[in-house]
Amino acid sequence: MFSPWISRPFFLLFAIPVFSCTTIGFHEETIRNSMAFGEEVSFRVCVIKEKGVDEEDVTTLFQAWNEELRYYHLKAEPKVLAEMERPGFYGSDILDYLLSYPMLDSCDRLLYLKGRTWGDVFFEIVTLGIFAGVGLKLEVQGAVEGKTNTKGYIKAKYISTIQLLFTSPKSTLIHEGYHLLGCGHQLWMKECYERIRDVKSLLNDPKRDPNFFPVITTSGKKILKRPI
Ligand SMILES: [Zn+2]
Numbered sequence: 001m002f003s004p005w006i007s008r009p010f011f012l013l014f015a016i017p018v019f020s021c022t023t024i025g026f027h028e029e030t031i032r033n034s035m036a037f038g039e040e041v042s043f044r045v046c047v048i049k050e051k052g053v054d055e056e057d058v059t060t061l062f063q064a065w066n067e068e069l070r071y072y073h074l075k076a077e078p079k080v081l082a083e084m085e086r087p088g089f090y091g092s093d094i095l096d097y098l099l100s101y102p103m104l105d106s107c108d109r110l111l112y113l114k115g116r117t118w119g120d121v122f123f124e125i126v127t128l129g130i131f132a133g134v135g136l137k138l139e140v141q142g143a144v145e146g147k148t149n150t151k152g153y154i155k156a157k158y159i160s161t162i163q164l165l166f167t168s169p170k171s172t173l174i175h176e177g178y179h180l181l182g183c184g185h186q187l188w189m190k191e192c193y194e195r196i197r198d199v200k201s202l203l204n205d206p207k208r209d210p211n212f213f214p215v216i217t218t219s220g221k222k223i224l225k226r227p228i
Contacts, residue, residue: 024174024175024178024179024183024185024186024189024192025183025185025186025187025188025189025191025192026187026188026189027189028188028189028190028193031189031190031193032071032189032193035193035194035197036197037071037072037073037074037196037197037200038073038197038200038201039073040073040074040075041073041074041075041200041203041213042074042075042076042077043074043075043076043077043108043109043213044077044079044106044107044108044109044213045062045076045077045078045079045107045108045109045110045111045180046079046080046081046103046104046106046107046109046110046111047078047079047080047081047111047112047113048080048081048082048083048084048098048101048110048111048112048113049080049082049083049084049112049113049115049156050083050084050085050086050113050114050115050156051083051085051115052115052116052157053113053114053115053156053157055080057113057156057157057169058078058080058113059078060170061113061156061169061170061173062076062077062078062173064170064173064174065170065173065174065177068174068177069177072181072193072196072197072200073200074181074196074200076109076177078111079106079107081104081107086114086115086117089119091140091142091143091153094112094114094153095143095145095151095152095153097112098110098112098145098151098152098153099145099147099151101151102228103150103151103226103227103228105211105226108150108212108213108226109150109151109152109180109213110150110151110152111151111152111153111154111176111180112151112152112153112154113153113154113156114153114154114155114156114157115156115157116155116157141154141155141167141172141175142154142155142172142173142175142176143176144176144179144180146217146218146219147217147227148215148217148223148227149179149180149181149182149215149216149217149218149223150180150215150223150227152176152179152180153176154169154172154173154176155169155172156169157169178192179218180215181195181196181199181215182195182196182198182199182215182216182217182218183195183196183218184218195216198216199214199215199216202214202215202216202222202224205222205224207224208224208225209224209225209226211226212224212225212226
């Protein structure tokens with residue numbers, strides 16, 4: 001699932017300054033408050049990070065995500081697995097790498113935190129030029145694979161380029177975090193609330209691996225057992 005500022009840049013150009021929203025859809029507080037999300041449950045998010053993304057960044061990012069997850073009585077617990085060099089320049093290289101990376105027994109989700117290299121800075125300058133020229137933002141801030149919705153990456157480091165006008169590592173994590181719970185993109189959040197409620201109800205499914213926090217993929221497939 002690519003972030004919507006790729007597929008719907010013009011919509012977000014309009015929307016972000018006007019509304020305070022999660023970037024995945026607009027919250028519907030009354031509906032959310034009327035729904036029962038059950039007990040508080042934690043899930044374990046294993047983190048692979050690049051050099052330059054430090055423990056403090058991980059803590060700050062997860063604090064922001066957990067503030068959002070409180071709505072659903074959920075908590076994401078980070079566990080840093082490894083620090084490594086980027087497996088390839090493009091986001092698709094990272095997703096390919098994650099798809100082949102085994103989901104360990106101690107992990108319910110896998111999150112790759114991308115840092116910022118000189119190559120990235122160069123790429124940002126080039127895409128900034130394209131952005132200024134034709135009004136398109138080509139750079140992807142994060143993505144979650146659609147096969148199991150359990151593995152994804154975000155750009156964890158930005159500096160003060162035009163990116164910060166549109167997004168931040170925290171809002172990217174919140175956005176991709178919704179995909180990690182099975183939500184797609186929608187204008188209004190009701191559908192996503194229902195998805196999270198349904199995912200939580202899978203905790204009572206007898207077919208579930210008791211050591212895995214399940215998910216329903218964006219296309220509606222139940223993932224009850226740890227993928228690969
Ligand atoms: Zn998205």
